[in-house]
Amino acid sequence: MLDIKFIRENKDIVQAGAEKKRVKIDIEKLIILDDERLRLLKEIEALRAEVNKVSNNIVRDQNPALKIQLIEEMRVVKEEIKSKEENLKKVIEEWQKMMLKIPNIPSVDTPEGNDETANKVLRSSGDKPQFSFTPKEHYEIGKALGIIDTDTAGEISGARYSYLKGDLVIMQFALIQMCLEILTNKETLEKIAKDANISVNPSVFLPVIPPVFIRPLVQVKMARYMTPEDHYMFPNDDLMLIGSAEHTLGSMHMNKIFEEKDLPIRYAGYSTAFRREAGAAGKDTNGILRQHQFDKLEMEVFSLPENSMQEQNFLVAIQEYVLQLLKLPYQIVAVSTGDMGFPDNRQIDVETWMPGQNKYRETHSSDSTGGFQSRRLNTRVRRADGKIEPVHMNDATVVAIGRMLIAIIENYQQADGSIKIPEVLKKYMGGKEFIK
DSSP states (O other), X not given: OOOHHHHHHTHHHHHHHHHHTXXXXXXXHHHHHHHHHHHHHHHHHHHHHHHHHHHHHHHHOOOHHHHHHHHHHHHHHHHHHHHHHHHHHHHHHHHHHHHHTOOOOOOTTSOOOSSGGGOEEEEEESOOOOOSSXXXXXXXXXXXXXXXXXXXXXXXXXXXXXXXXXXXXXXXXXXXXHHHHHHTOHHHHHHHHHHTTOOOOOOOOEEEOOOSEEOHHHHHHHTSSOSTTTSOEEGGGTEEEOSSHHHHHHTTTTTOEEEGGGOOEEEEEEEEEEOOOGGGTTSSOXXXXXXXXXXXXXXXXXXXXXXXXXXXXXXXXXHHHHHHHTTOOEEEEEOOTTTSOTTOSEEEEEEEEETTTTEEEEEEEEEEEETHHHHHHTOEEEOTXXXXXXXXXXXXXXXXXHHHHHHHHHHSBOTTSOEEOOGGGGGGGTTOOEEO
16 A cells, blocks of 8 residues: 555655556545545534533533533534544545555556566576477376376366475475575575675575465455465355465454564565466466465565665576576566556566477566555564664565476477486485476
8 A cells, every 4th residue: 555645745656556457446535535535634623622621611611501511512522423423434434445456556666568578588598408209288298297187187177286295295395495484594595695795684485385275355465366366265264265375464454563683584485376267267287287285485574764666686596596407497477567566666577488389488586565565564664763664575476386387397308208406406305407
């Protein structure tokens, strides 16, 4: 949520930012509504002050007739207060609904455009593998090796579900173990920051396994996947399944105040995620690229506002470090205004090369939301001088398991149909060289 004072003082910027994100808002109507809200608050406050003043006079006054008269006058005033409070409640409800519909403003370095075609490649890294044969897609290889089974899952659970089996399961947890070792090692994080020329406090990430259910009201505060079309809803329980660990990580400190000296606070959350993928009908239906259920390791950071940009750059550097260890080719992409998330002011994606598909595919995302989510969540920081303000929040993928497994399968496939295990993962997989 944007600050209403900022909206009033920067109407054109807010209106333009919403248009860039293809969101329709009526700033003038909001301002009129806010004027009404402020007027009613002022009038109610004045009437309450009058009641308090007269109440003190009633206590002190010795004239019974005058006391009765004052009591009757205050009864009328209290009725007026009640009426105004009812009107104020309605105004605030409408005001809040409008405020929640205003998206975050894209950063000045965000490319402008209506969709992903306007995304801008910032840099590329790694050499694409060369094959002496025509590379296959992951689902062909996985099915032949018996490590991916979508046919049985289709019969049991429906489309866009899968069974992962055998060494692919071991590889999944090898990836998690490798990444957690990176995120909990201060020396490694210091090296990543230094090599990327990033100035941050390289404090470690606290591993978390968060709940996979979240209350819809909290999800609205997070401003992610807010419609039933996106999520699996359980209205009888007032719950919904999360679409990323970020949703229950970012809301952990709702209605809390950090102390300045304690920031940044970093979490690494591992969970299963669930998405309807309602907007992707008929898209990427083969294999495990776009599933209703998938596992992720996600980073969430709470920082001081002045460090927010460096924190996002640090998260991207960690993503690159993981891919470099795995020796996977990738490119860094600045996401355009029309393709970025509702609460984001800056979004950077990482796309990894998939030789079976002969294209780069998104495997990681890094979202800077500034104070947008924290203002909705009422998550704040108390400065050393006592001033309290919204904390800044960043979230980013460490590894989206399905897509990272796809990248490894396709980049490390062999002519005989086997998969060579990346060198960095061998120690977590018993020294095994290949999945055969």
